Amino acid sequence: MFRMKTMLSATALALPMLVASVASAETRSFVISYLTDGNWSDGKGDCPNGLNMSAIDFYRRDLAKAGYKHDEIEAALKDFPGEGGLKQPWVPMVATRGNHKDNVYAHPETFPDPGMIEVSGKYSYGFNLDGKGAASPNSFEEPDTHEKGVNNQLYRVEGCVRSYRGLPPPGRPSLPENLWDVLRDVMPAWLITINAPGGFDKDGPVSITWDRALERITRDASGAVAQADMTYQIDPDPRSHNELKGEIKGNVVTGASPDWMMVLDPYMQPDIHFAKMHMRMTIAADGTARGTIGGYQPWSTIYYGFADQGHIKEYAASINLPALYYALKRNADYDPDPATGQNRQISSAYQIEAVRAFAVPSSNRTAQADSDSTKAR
Amino acid sequence: MAHVKKALAVVALTLTVCSTALLAADDSKPAGSDAVTRRLSQEQYRQVVSDLFGPSIKVGGRFEPDIRRDGLLAMGSAQVSVTASGLEEYDKIARNVAAQVVSEAHRDTLIPCTPANAKQPDDACATKFLSETGRMLYRRPLTQDELGSRVKVANDAAVGLKDFYSGLGIALATMMESPKFLFRQEIAEPDTDHSGQYRMEAYSKASQLSFFLWNAAPDPELLAAAEKGDLNSEKGLAKQVDRMIASPRLQGGVRAFFTDMLGFEEFETLAKDSMIFPKFNTKVAKDAQEQTLRTITNTLLVEKGDYRDIFTTRKTFLSPVLASVYQVPLVAPAGNWSPYEFPEGDPRAGIVSQVAFVALHSHPGRSSPTLRGKAVREVLLCQKVPTPPANVNFTLVQDTKNPQYKTARARLHAHATDATCAGCHKIMDPIGLGLEAFDSGGSLRSAENGEVLDTSGELDGMKFTDAAGLAKAVHEDAAAPACVVTRAASYGLGRLPSKDETEWVKSLQASFKDGGYRFPALLRRIATSPEFYRVSPPRMGAIEAPSKLASQANPEAKESQK
Numbered sequence: 001m002f003r004m005k006t007m008l009s010a011t012a013l014a015l016p017m018l019v020a021s022v023a024s025a026e027t028r029s030f031v032i033s034y035l036t037d038g039n040w041s042d043g044k045g046d047c048p049n050g051l052n053m054s055a056i057d058f059y060r061r062d063l064a065k066a067g068y069k070h071d072e073i074e075a076a077l078k079d080f081p082g083e084g085g086l087k088q089p090w091v092p093m094v095a096t097r098g099n100h101k102d103n104v105y106a107h108p109e110t111f112p113d114p115g116m117i118e119v120s121g122k123y124s125y126g127f128n129l130d131g132k133g134a135a136s137p138n139s140f141e142e143p144d145t146h147e148k149g150v151n152n153q154l155y156r157v158e159g160c161v162r163s164y165r166g167l168p169p170p171g172r173p174s175l176p177e178n179l180w181d182v183l184r185d186v187m188p189a190w191l192i193t194i195n196a197p198g199g200f201d202k203d204g205p206v207s208i209t210w211d212r213a214l215e216r217i218t219r220d221a222s223g224a225v226a227q228a229d230m231t232y233q234i235d236p237d238p239r240s241h242n243e244l245k246g247e248i249k250g251n252v253v254t255g256a257s258p259d260w261m262m263v264l265d266p267y268m269q270p271d272i273h274f275a276k277m278h279m280r281m282t283i284a285a286d287g288t289a290r291g292t293i294g295g296y297q298p299w300s301t302i303y304y305g306f307a308d309q310g311h312i313k314e315y316a317a318s319i320n321l322p323a324l325y326y327a328l329k330r331n332a333d334y335d336p337d338p339a340t341g342q343n344r345q346i347s348s349a350y351q352i353e354a355v356r357a358f359a360v361p362s363s364n365r366t367a368q369a370d371s372d373s374t375k376a377r
Numbered sequence: 378m379a380h381v382k383k384a385l386a387v388v389a390l391t392l393t394v395c396s397t398a399l400l401a402a403d404d405s406k407p408a409g410s411d412a413v414t415r416r417l418s419q420e421q422y423r424q425v426v427s428d429l430f431g432p433s434i435k436v437g438g439r440f441e442p443d444i445r446r447d448g449l450l451a452m453g454s455a456q457v458s459v460t461a462s463g464l465e466e467y468d469k470i471a472r473n474v475a476a477q478v479v480s481e482a483h484r485d486t487l488i489p490c491t492p493a494n495a496k497q498p499d500d501a502c503a504t505k506f507l508s509e510t511g512r513m514l515y516r517r518p519l520t521q522d523e524l525g526s527r528v529k530v531a532n533d534a535a536v537g538l539k540d541f542y543s544g545l546g547i548a549l550a551t552m553m554e555s556p557k558f559l560f561r562q563e564i565a566e567p568d569t570d571h572s573g574q575y576r577m578e579a580y581s582k583a584s585q586l587s588f589f590l591w592n593a594a595p596d597p598e599l600l601a602a603a604e605k606g607d608l609n610s611e612k613g614l615a616k617q618v619d620r621m622i623a624s625p626r627l628q629g630g631v632r633a634f635f636t637d638m639l640g641f642e643e644f645e646t647l648a649k650d651s652m653i654f655p656k657f658n659t660k661v662a663k664d665a666q667e668q669t670l671r672t673i674t675n676t677l678l679v680e681k682g683d684y685r686d687i688f689t690t691r692k693t694f695l696s697p698v699l700a701s702v703y704q705v706p707l708v709a710p711a712g713n714w715s716p717y718e719f720p721e722g723d724p725r726a727g728i729v730s731q732v733a734f735v736a737l738h739s740h741p742g743r744s745s746p747t748l749r750g751k752a753v754r755e756v757l758l759c760q761k762v763p764t765p766p767a768n769v770n771f772t773l774v775q776d777t778k779n780p781q782y783k784t785a786r787a788r789l790h791a792h793a794t795d796a797t798c799a800g801c802h803k804i805m806d807p808i809g810l811g812l813e814a815f816d817s818g819g820s821l822r823s824a825e826n827g828e829v830l831d832t833s834g835e836l837d838g839m840k841f842t843d844a845a846g847l848a849k850a851v852h853e854d855a856a857a858p859a860c861v862v863t864r865a866a867s868y869g870l871g872r873l874p875s876k877d878e879t880e881w882v883k884s885l886q887a888s889f890k891d892g893g894y895r896f897p898a899l900l901r902r903i904a905t906s907p908e909f910y911r912v913s914p915p916r917m918g919a920i921e922a923p924s925k926l927a928s929q930a931n932p933e934a935k936e937s938q939k
Contacts, residue, residue: 218698221651221658228656229701231708358706 024199030289030354031217032190033226036176038125038152038292038349039159040143041166046121052161052323055315056080059094062114062320066097081315091311098322105307105314108325116323118331119159126152126349127278127294129334138333145280152294153331154302154348157324163317172351175317179268187265189213189232191359192281192289196248200283206248208255208279212240212263214362228287228355233362239263239271244279253281253291260295269305273297275334275345287356294349296334302346303328409575409911410875412563413455418443420633422559424593426474429513430487434477438470443642447873448759448864450637455871459559471553472546479546492541498532499541507531507548514558516594517580518604527552561588565912569609577910579603586617586904589869591626592633611905618904622897628678631896632670638864639728639756641666643737650742654818656702657736664696665732665819671714672728677896684858684894688727688757688851691719702732702819724814724821724832727848729753732819738809739817743777746785746809753808753836757851759860763801770795783826786810807835811847858894862886866903881908 040046053061056077063073076090085091095103098110124140127150132139134148142150158164163175191211198204213232220227234241240263246255260277264270274295281291303325306313314321332343417425419440426436441463444453459467478487488506492499507527511519519527527548535544552558561584568576577585583595583603595603599617607613621627636642644666649657671694676682682690695717700707703725709715719725728734738752739745754760773782774792782788789806793799811834816822824830832843839850851857862885867873874882885902892898903909 215697218660218701219658220655221649221661222655225655227658227698227701229704231697231700231706233708360706360708362708 024202025195025197026199027193027195028200028283029191029193029232029357029359031213031226031230031232031357032192032352032354033184033217034172034177034351034353035180035190036172036351037154037158037164038294038351039155039164039166039173039176040121040123040125041159041173042123042168045123046119047117047160047165048120049117050160051165052117052318052320054162055318055320058114058318058320058323059090059315062097062111062322063093065112065114066093066100068093084312084315094314095311103310105310105321108303108307108322111322113326114320114323116157116320116327117160118327119156121159124150124152124155124159124349125292125294125351126150126155126347127280127292129276129278129294129296129347138331151333151347152349153333153346154299154328157327157331157346158319161317161319163319183265183267184217184226185219186216188235189215189217189226189357190262191232191234191357192354193359194246194248194253200248200251203249204247206246206253206255208244208246208253210240210242210244210260210262211235211359212237213359225353226355226357229357231358231360234359236362237263242277244277246279251283253279253283253289255279266305266308269301271301272350273301274348281352281354289352289354291352291354292349293352294347296345296347298344299328299332299346300344302348409877409908409913410870410872412565412577412581412912412915413871414563415451415454415561415871416441416457416459417559417561418450418454420636421588421592421594422470424629425514428593428596429510430474430478430483434474434483436470436474438473439466440470441466445640445642447867448638448755449868450642451868451871452873459556464554467554467559468550471550474553475546475550478549479542484542488542488545495541496539497541498535498544500528500532502541503528503531503535503545503548506545507552510549511552512600513594513597514552515555516561516584516600523557563912565915568907568911571907575912575914576609576907577912579606579608582608582614582910585869585910586614586621589630589904589909590618590621590900591624591630593626593629615905618901621904622901627897627900628674631674631678631900634865634868635670635673636666637868638861639669639733640737640752641733644733647737648741649736649818653742654816654820656820657818658698660696660698661702661732661819662736664699665702665736667696667714668694668699669728669731669733672731681895681897684861684889684896684899685852686727688729688857689845689848691721691723691726693717693719693731699732704821724844726845727851729757729848729851730812730815730844732815735812735815736817736819742817743775744785744813744815744817746789746806746813747774747802748809749812750805750807750809753847753851754805757860758854758856759863760856762805765801766797769798777826783828784830785813785825786831787828808847810834811841812844814844858889859886861896862889862899865899866909869903869909878908881906 059077060073064070076093079088080090082088095105098104098107102110104111122141123143125142126140128136128147129151130136132149136149136151138153138156139148140150140152141148159166164173166173189212191213193209193211194206196204196206212235214235215232217226218230219225239261242257242260242262244255244257244260246253256279257277259275261271261273264272274297277293277295279291279293281289283289306319306324307321313319328346329342332346334343334347335345336343422440423436426434441457441459443450444457446453446456477483489509490502490505492502504524508519508524511524511527530551531544531548533544534547535541538544563581563585564578565575566578568574580600580603583599587593587595587599598620602608602613602617608617644662647662651657672690672692673687675692675694676687676690677684694714695703695705695707696713697707697709705717707715707717724730734752735744735749738748751762754762773779774788776782776788779788782791789802793802793806811832813830814821814823814832822830834841834847836847836850836854839853841847841850863874863882866882866885885899888902889899
């Protein structure tokens with residue numbers, strides 16, 4: 001088709017470093033429309049022990065443990081959550097429920113582990129990160145590929161929190177979906193460019209890059225999905241430039257990288273920094289793509305992504321932050337601290353949805369510089 | 378609301394005079410046609426406010442809907458009135474604009490004087506502001522009675538409100554909801570150069586010229602030329618026309634003309650099924666119009682090219698979101714638009730293959746070779762296609778999932794086996810089928826329901842195989858330039874040319890052709906033609922020429938017209 005040829009040649013011109021020398025080489029770029037926590041659920045098998053408490057219930061429990069009397073607690077929670085601001089009587093109580101003086105979100109160990117109901121189901125999105133396959137302890141089975149030995153301890157931690165629980169496909173966990181929906185309007189878009197030396201119709205090796213763009217996404221007419229075929233300039237900032245080796249088989253692209261990082265946004269978490277990153281993406285006939293990325297990442301980054309919003313995220317998401325802290329620490333499964341033996345990273349996975357895009361080199365501008373100049377204005 | 382009632386009464390009177398004149402028309406008139414009274418369009422209203430008070434004054438509110446007559450809103454504007462609810466809206470808009478003008482934020486720059494006491498009336502300052510502003514709003518000097526009554530309104534309101542500026546704002550609002558502002562009235566006077574004939578008086582002429590070329594009210598220089606009587610001389614008129622054509626403001630006028638001719642107001646109600654055409658969002662709809670207008674003005678005004686080239690040019694402009702529909706990479710500069718040229722061999726050539734045309738003339742969920750063919754004939758070639766009979770069965774055409782008829786061509790072919798449909802379809806469908814490579818959202822496609830599309834077609838004997846071929850066929854069709862001449866003349870006149878003006882239109886068409894189809898030259902030729910300003914003698918209820926009234930108010934002007 002003529003337009004397709006034009007499009008591809010234009011992309012090729014824009015990305016000379018990615019164009020293979022053979023005639024059949026093909027390069028396709030995508031912009032991420034959605035990225036949400038890879039929390040699988042069929043609505044029953046994932047959380048047989050039930051779901052975690054809602055905020056008002058765990059506040060009652062935790063404040064009692066912290067020594068508050070019943071009447072004090074009920075008086076403070078009388079208008080819970082109110083407008084959620086610092087003037088609400090319950091806010092300072094829950095924020096210092098550890099030792100009555102320090103911020104429990106910054107210092108979660110000031111409060112004893114309240115415990116957390118964790119995922120105990122069979123399935124999870126993700127990858128066999130430790131290479132042990134079915135023998136891997138605490139591993140899952142991938143619901144689509146049925147690969148055994150999938151490591152996704154982040155899902156185990158948060159998958160039975162009501163707002164983070166998955167929905168049967170093609171549903172997405174509600175709060176992660178909401179977070180991304182807000183973020184993508186204000187943060188630079190994420191780009192994936194795949195170069196297939198033998199073309200996309202032939203199985204074989206591919207090279208893959210992940211980058212941030214200088215531009216934000218544009219929504220399509222539905223308002224839910226990114227507009228396809230928009231042009232994005234690649235941010236030359238090396239922090240979010242990743243090169244992966246992979247392969248295409250059928251319409252599925254897989255890739256891996258020992259060290260992968262994308263700058264995100266503190267509203268969710270400052271970045272996603274994977275060790276042993278894996279990706280798997282299925283390209284549909286209409287040009288859209290869906291898939292999963294995963295890897296080990298520092299659990300402290302995840303925790304403080306929640307905790308930097310303190311009580312707001314705790315009550316809005318109904319996720320008990322000291323409990324989250326202990327659960328992340330307990331379930332961390334990679335990168336032991338040589339001194340303490342405590343694992344510093346946790347296996348995790350995210351679901352991605354993408355549409356076709358043009359990714360072109362930028363001038364020397366960076367998203368960071370653009371952001372700074374915006375602030376200056 | 379006394380002034381609203383009064384204004385309504387004046388509207389009624391004006392329209393009575395207008396319709397009486399229309400009723401009184403007959404074929405025995407020497408030349409020209411009956412004077413028309415046209416309501417300002419929303420864009421013209423906004424332009425006047427912007428020109429007079431600057432872009433920081435916001436115009437908000439609901440305007441009366443325009444109607445399209447004989448292919449143009451400009452002609453419908455001569456056949457509309459103001460409803461009671463519409464007048465209330467004009468009142469709200471006018472009050473809002475006036476309040477902004479006299480506000481503390483703007484009064485120092487927009488009011489040319491300062492009252493002696495801001496809590497009291499100030500006759501001199503009110504007179505200065507209202508006479509200067511009124512001249513630009515009414516497009517002529519105010520008569521002494523008009524000015525006196527507006528100053529009295531300002532003074533009375535200032536006393537009641539204990540605020541000079543509030544009073545001035547009320548007086549300004551009353552002028553902005555007056556029919557003298559909202560309607561352009563053509564006033565006839567004897568043509569001293571052609572005995573027995575009538576022409577527009579100088580201020581009507583100035584308005585005719587200014588709205589035609591700039592889609593705006595006359596600027597001070599044009600009003601001054603009218604006041605001095607310069608517009609009644611060939612040389613004086615030509616001087617003003619040349620000045621206006623050389624101005625960057627001509628682009629606004631040309632854009633307004635093609636916005637009207639191409640029916641872009643229909644974008645306001647255009648809907649696409651977002652599940653089928655997810656790319657067609659509101660930004661795309663807006664930018665698609667802008668793309669076509671930029672293509673046209675670039676071809677006609679910047680490159681000073683052949684009018685017919687708007688149908689074949691590969692040069693256009695793209696915004697980022699529009700580039701996504703065209704599936705081309707585009708990094709836009711700060712202005713958000715970039716020039717772009719479709720490569721040779723690409724099916725996109727000219728405005729007919731652009732998103733605006735193919736999307737506007739399609740159904741919400743599917744393309745329509747019939748609507749597109751009809752639009753080519755009616756909009757671009759000024760040919761009339763009969764309306765379909767009331768009892769047509771469209772079921773087969775609408776059934777896009779019919780496994781037997783996978784493409785629009787197949788469905789239309791089956792539909793046209795009905796003899797009552799075939800006659801009209803054969804003058805539309807062969808044209809529109811050439812655009813089937815573009816779906817209802819304007820995106821390129823090669824197949825429908827898995828079947829490869831055949832985009833061959835025909836326009837009055839000229840066969841083609843794709844949209845670029847159709848573009849060439851329209852380019853070569855003599856009806857296309859003839860059509861734009863008729864449309865431009867009608868647009869300027871606010872009516873179809875009369876039988877008496879047939880030869881004039883033919884001469885315009887001939888000169889357009891002889892001059893290489895240069896659009897600015899066409900505009901100049903129309904704007905400098907005596908026919909453009911010729912009107913029938915007033916029959917009944919004639920309105921006294923404002924220039925005469927103005928000369929009463931300004932004896933110096935009267936002297937200068939001698």
